[in-house]
Amino acid sequence: MHIELEKPKMGVYKRHMLVCVGPRCTQEGESEQLFQSLAEKFKAAGIDQGELRVKRTRTHCFATCKSGPILCIQPDGIWYYNVTPTNLDRIINEHLVQGKPVEELIYHRGPQ
Numbered sequence: 459m460h461i462e463l464e465k466p467k468m469g470v471y472k473r474h475m476l477v478c479v480g481p482r483c484t485q486e487g488e489s490e491q492l493f494q495s496l497a498e499k500f501k502a503a504g505i506d507q508g509e510l511r512v513k514r515t516r517t518h519c520f521a522t523c524k525s526g527p528i529l530c531i532q533p534d535g536i537w538y539y540n541v542t543p544t545n546l547d548r549i550i551n552e553h554l555v556q557g558k559p560v561e562e563l564i565y566h567r568g569p570q
């Protein structure tokens with residue numbers, strides 16, 4: 459018996475933010491709180507839909523467990539650390555809206 463699988467659907471997006479919510483990045487759940495704040499912050503910045511839409515996903519571990527919260531912006535290959543609420547606002551406004559990565563918060567760059 460052959461079962462026909464339905465192909466998943468996904469909306470168009472410009473960038474994908476991956477947020478590590480693993481237990482070693484932050485001790486008090488700051489990464490999960492950061493993730494939960496994204497819907498409201500993305501909407502306020504106008505990147506929850508349209509041409510600049512950013513998709514967001516929780517991840518469990520990037521295996522770079524220091525100075526969290528940490529997150530990655532793809533396809534840009536930019537990895538950020540010390541993502542406090544203030545730094546998150548900078549990343550959203552400067553990187554995701556204006557297209558200029560926040561250099562002093564970058565700890566790694568992936569393939570260009």
